[in-house]
Amino acid sequence: MKLSFTEENYLKTIFHLNHSPDENVSTNAISEVLNTKAASVTDMLKKLSDKKLVNYEKYQGVTLTKDGEKQAITVIRKHRLWEVFLVEKLNFKWDEVHEIAEELEHICSEKLINRLDEFLEFPKKDPHGDPIPDKNGVLKSQELLPVSKLKVGDKGIISGVREHSVEFLKYLEKTGLILGECLSITEIITFDSSVMVRVKNHQQMISREVAKNLLIAL
Amino acid sequence: MKLSFTEENYLKTIFHLNHSPDENVSTNAISEVLNTKAASVTDMLKKLSDKKLVNYEKYQGVTLTKDGEKQAITVIRKHRLWEVFLVEKLNFKWDEVHEIAEELEHICSEKLINRLDEFLEFPKKDPHGDPIPDKNGVLKSQELLPVSKLKVGDKGIISGVREHSVEFLKYLEKTGLILGECLSITEIITFDSSVMVRVKNHQQMISREVAKNLLIAL
């Protein structure tokens, strides 16, 4: 059962929006991510439900079925492997790859993606620190905390981002807040919740907004 | 002006079908290659004509405009570069890559394709011996002759194929008729126009059908 480009995007979106296991994903949330209207989402949810890819009940939102989740994870695996390829092999910057991967993630061949995985030597993380599902769809995510949840004196490795916009990624790169660097909290300004951090022996201030979107492994 | 997947396939097909410069490509020829009905082709030709990508007059077939040709060549460049990538980097066989490249050729980013070209060290030919257009759209094709046009005693390098089916490519590989090998004609059987050839000091018989589709550089 081959899915359309659009169906794959819906499944991926539902997967990403399904934060807690007991809460369903709402029609509006999906429409916002995909830049469509809620009415269009309803139509598609019915279609995905007919195909047994989502559990859908009118007015109650959706969750993915086992099958739907498997499809979503495959798309995510492809997306992240292609991002690694673009950065590692074609020298793209980490802020340039997402858009291209949005297209590449829909290329079908399973053999292609497994060969690519091998060629890249089975990377565990994509350029943004996100984990790459293995060929069996197993995705192991590490527990990460945003800088905004840390206390003065806490220290850890910059390991991920919560926001993938080009602007944010460029900002991080410019200011040396790069994946793998060790970061410690030296001061928290109560007035605006901005945070003074130390990275590579250099002190710098980051806003609350940035602190919320920068993830640390303790 | 971004083209759809479908529009790109039409342009590519018209390019491939446009053998002599004074003859137009027919509606039926296009429909056959694309596995659609002639009526659908007519619709699309009108649309491409409105976009100034083809020169179309009712009942007279089409040719590509300069702009249309440029787009077609870009798609062909992408197709062939991806085929090289699949064979050289991911260890695919030459009969496995065409189908995947049919999908990859529609990925947009110009930067991606130029980086890929660089990564592959600017290959001049794809795995089937077809020339790869450079980034300016310049395509230089070598003069090749099918084995069926050669005479006894003629000798040359196997340099291309006229037929890209999986069956034909697998057959050539199995029988050692591989790109780059030197081939000479030792006998032509007049009865059925089959040809006895010598490759790597080994004699073998090939049918007229094969001889017509195997291309040699003298």
Add this chain to the structure above:
DNA sequence: TAAAAAATTTAGATTAATCTAAATACAGCT
């Protein structure tokens, strides 16, 4: 050169994915 055959176009439908506007259901609060 006129009929017959082949190629091509038109007319009218269909399917997937989308939209707007209107109707309906739910959730939170008095």
Add this chain to the structure above:
DNA sequence: AGCTGTATTTAGATTAATCTAAATTTTTTA
């Protein structure tokens, strides 16, 4: 329990790409 605003669904249209069947044009052939 009833009101009210938000979320969601339904109804009806639109667009791109396709189809079938019928009409028209071009080409071939006798």
